[in-house]
Amino acid sequence: MKRLMFFLGLAALLLSCSEQPRGILSEQKMANIIYDVTLASNCMMTRGYMPHNDSLKKKNFEYVLQKYHVSPAEFDSSAVWYSQHTVKYEHVYTLVITKFQVLQKDLNAEKFKDKEVVRTKIDTINLWSMPRDFHIKPSKVPLLKNQSRNKIPFRIEGSQLNLGDKLLMTFLLNVSSADKATKQRMWIKVHYFPDKTDSLVSYIKNDGKWRKYSLIFPLSSTQKVKYVEGAILDCTLAKGKQHADVDSIRFVHISYPTPKIIPKKIVKHKPWYWPF
Template identity: 25%
Template structure:
């Protein structure tokens, strides 16, 4: 029994020796890994600050770097020699820099968020479809007093905005003193401004607590210049409190296919097919057989008809709404021209 115990003890001892032997031996002159990670983080921050200095203040770059070494109680020579040792041990260096990069990204996002709050606009909206592009505070308190009766936002368009985007602005309202009367209801409004200075907007009066939203379709007026909105809480005889939270501004890219395009394509194919059959040369062959579309078989026509019928109702509704807005815009322009002509005629008389 004692012999067996001795064998087990020897095995444990040998295993411990092997593990110690496999570990990377670090010279005493090398900065420890945890301290080196903090040093690299501050060093890269100092380098980034130095790159944005004007030409006549380049001398501050050296001061920033020296301040980092002084903070960590080391020298530039010790830092360089330690960096050489870590560079030779790539696995340790890679893991350490991965943690440093993560900290730098977090710091960058926090700085960008503070800049967005200061300028009241985001640096750039997130890419993709079905994205929440709201950048402001999630909780707002409005009292109806002159200096605290509204919240506003302006988001300039960037490369992540597309034509015919849909924007949905929603939030939760909570009237602390109860439901307001008609004269003191909150007003929620959103507007899309295009590059050609055309605008579309929607205004909504809020009487009840709960989730409320405004949806705008950017339709086909062109590229978006900016999106603006506000919530206005008018003053009452006595101060009232309105809370807004759970705020989102969702942007949806349009991915539908115009139904009119499908119909026009079908009509064009049918016309070309009839032209190809009716136009013959003296030899009895089509005039240009390479460009003539063949006659569609009945099953192909039925398949195309089914494709047209499968168009979603919301797509048809969207196209009808766009057409109505186009007609309304044309009518407004004609009315404006008539008013200008009438004004000029009155001035002449």
């Protein structure tokens, strides 16, 4: 009987030693806290913060404890208890190592790579806010609101544009043979951040014939646009008579569902006669 009582007491003692006391964090919660604190510390170092920056370390540690609703005293007492129970401690660090292995696998698979916004349809948005027609006549009468001296400039802010958009401008133009402006042309210039530019220019004939012009200009898919400037009608010198008509101006930017490789160009269509 005494021997039986001895073995029962020994079993109870061993059982009590193996049980985790109340108030001690579970192995999984300890592993989660150690993992998050270690990850935060490594992120600090990759961002250039010195490893001995104690104030940042303390803030990271406090944030992680708040995340898991654990007080510093609870964590400290749990850390002491686990340090005295090496088998349990090994279990915790096995869980931590497993979590880092999973993270490495996800990083290798680019699981956290930013996903591009997929457009499901072609979006066409108007950019032209000025009049759609201009009439430049050889007259001494003061110019009307939609008239110009052989110069029709425009400017579009980059905030209206997306990466990889295509700019499309079309208009009808007739420059009279009596027009004396020199080197008449249309042009467009895109200004990218920080200081890159891209441009396109086409010279215009003054033969009194209507022509349709189509400007196609794909934007960079990697650099943001500061602004776009240009002129439907421009010239080097505008002395003497100026006589030109511009009609049906259309200027849009097009966003495609998938990237398209489109060359920039200005197309001059064959001359034709406007049926007034």
